[in-house]
Each structure stands twice: as structure tokens, then as C-alpha cells.
Amino acid sequence: MDDEELHRRIDELVAEEHRLERAHVGQALSAAEQQRLAELGVQLDRYWDLLRQRDARRRAGLDPDAAQERSADVVEGYRQ
Secondary structure (H helix, E strand, O other): OOHHHHHHHHHHHHHHHHHHHOOOOOOOOOOOHHHHHHHHHHHHHHHHHHHHHHHHHHHOOOOOHHHOOOHHHHOOOOOO
């Protein structure tokens, strides 16, 4: 997946996240919606991580296409 595709997918996930949140202004999300929102957050973290890996590899003179998407367990374990 190249940078353009990553950005497109990130934009799609963010749009879905915003639709969910806007549809429930002043109301609680259902359990399924809360779960979906959590899943969206994790996938966004994974895509941003992959984009950062690609950028770091490019700056180091390495092939950005060799970057690999990390598991949710790894990405969610990072310290912010």
C-alpha cells in the first residue's frame, strides 16, 4: 500500500468515525457503535504507524515499500 492509498483509507475511516459521532450528538452510542468506534481508532493507529514507518524508511534511504503493517497489539502498546 503506497502513501496515497494510506491517506485515502485514513480519510475514509475518519469520515466514518465522524459520521458515527455526529449521528449521536447528545445521545449514547449503542454497544455495537462503541465497538465500531474503538475498531476505527485501532485501525487508524495502525495506518498512521505504517505511514510513519514508510516516511522513516524513505528518509533513511531505504525502500518504503518494505514497511509492514504492525499488529494492533504492538501499535496500541506504544507510549504516547
